[in-house]
Amino acid sequence: MLLNQFLLLAAVLFCLGVYGVITRKNGVMVLMSIEMILNAVNINLxxxxxxxxxxxxxxxxxxxxxxxxxxxxxxLAIVLLIYRNKKSIDFSEVDILKG
Amino acid sequence: MISLIAQITTGDDLLVAQNIFWWFFALVTVLAGIKVVTTDNIVHAALYLVIVLAGVAVQFVFLGSEFAAVTQVLVYIGAIVVLLLFGIMLTRGSLGDDQLVDTERRGMGALVALLLFGLMAFSLVDGFEDVVLPEDTRNLIEVEVPIDTDIDDDEFIRTQRGSDTAAIGDTIFESYIVPFEAVSVLLLAALIGAVVIARKE
Structure with missing residues (x-):
């Protein structure tokens, strides 16, 4: 088996995770996308x-x-805290640090 | 990529069944991954994530690292997905069926992901085009085993066959004992931190 087939599969999963992190508004879904990125790195290792x-x-x-x-x-603890304070986990509404 | 397809079609010095199963599992993993980042139902996304994580565990088995595969199933599918499902249940209601994906950023996200993949695929194909993995990665691991204390040092080294669990254990507790202890302290700190952050005042 070629080394490249594993590396390319990991690259595909990594880019899907990056797409999810950019497009998702829901905090839990952003965490899921981060898990996919970490899994892609694990395949490479x-x-x-x-x-x-x-x-x-x-x-x-x-x-x-x-x-x-x-x-x-x-x-998840941070997401729960945001939900308790704002009654929403929409990350595009969490902008109190915006200048 | 061309050499990948060429190897599949010509079939010289490779295991055909292994490659067929590899492509099947890789396809399932990628399709489930696409569903994770595109579906509007958050519970479905978590369940598709289970398929992705199981597919990654299958890749570990293909690479001859059974211990990492079992740990992947135990920790990711057994613990992290359950934790994510609890997070979904505790934060639901505010979302309902409204649009979870910010449509303004969808095009930008796809552009960034495609550019990133193009860059990585180019450099991977350019750098590792014809690099072939060893046929049996399991037989390459040498482990020091105290068979008999009376014999000389050469007899202490033998090749580990089958699972690489013993080799991983030796590596962690000989060369990487300090990072191992650091990870245990990190997990303790994360546990306490999660309780402190999430508790009610």
């Missing part, structure tokens, strides 16, 4: 680890998974 014949790629993917779990926990 494991693919290069398999290509070089070391388990280091999988180790880094596991670290990314742990950090993603922490990130989604904090992100």
């Amino acid at each position: 494991v693919a290069f680890g398999a290509f070089n014949g070391t388990p280091i790629g999988s180790v880094f993917a596991l670290f990314v998974i742990a950090v993603a779990a922490a990130e989604v926990g904090i992100g």
Whole structure:
């Protein structure tokens, strides 16, 4: 199998995640798109680890998974706080830091 | 990309069944990913995300990293998607069936994503055009195993066959023990932080 087929699949998932982050207004859906981006990075890490014949790629993917779990926990807590204060999780309405 | 298609059609020194299944799972993953970022129903988006995450786990299996695949299923599908579904349930009602996607930014988002993909695809095809993965990535991992303490050091090294779980464990707890401890502290801090942020005053 070619290395490139895994890297191109990861690139497709990454760009779909970027599209979701840009277009989505709902906070939870933005978090889902971020998860897709992190998964694309994980495919790259494991693919290069398999290509070089070391388990280091999988180790880094596991670290990314742990950090993603922490990130989604904090992100959902922030989304719940925004919902409690504004009765909406529309990210285009969250602009109190706008100058 | 041309060499990808050429390898499929000519079929020289590759496993045909493996490639057929790879393309099937890659197609399912990409289609589900498109649905995640385009569907208007937020619960459907979370369920399509399950398909994407399972497809990524299948890619890990194709790459011979079973431990990462199992961890992907346990942590992402088992924990993170459930957490996202709880988030959806706790914040629903304000949204109803109104438009979730900002249509003003749809064209700009598609433009950015396509430009980014074009750049990445060009550099990937240019840089790794004919790079072939080893046929069996599992057999390449060497692990130090204390078979017998009386024999010399060469006998301590043997090639790990099958699962790479032992190799991952050795790597984490020998070379990457400090990042591992840092991640555990990070998870604890995230746990406490999430409770502090989300609790009622």
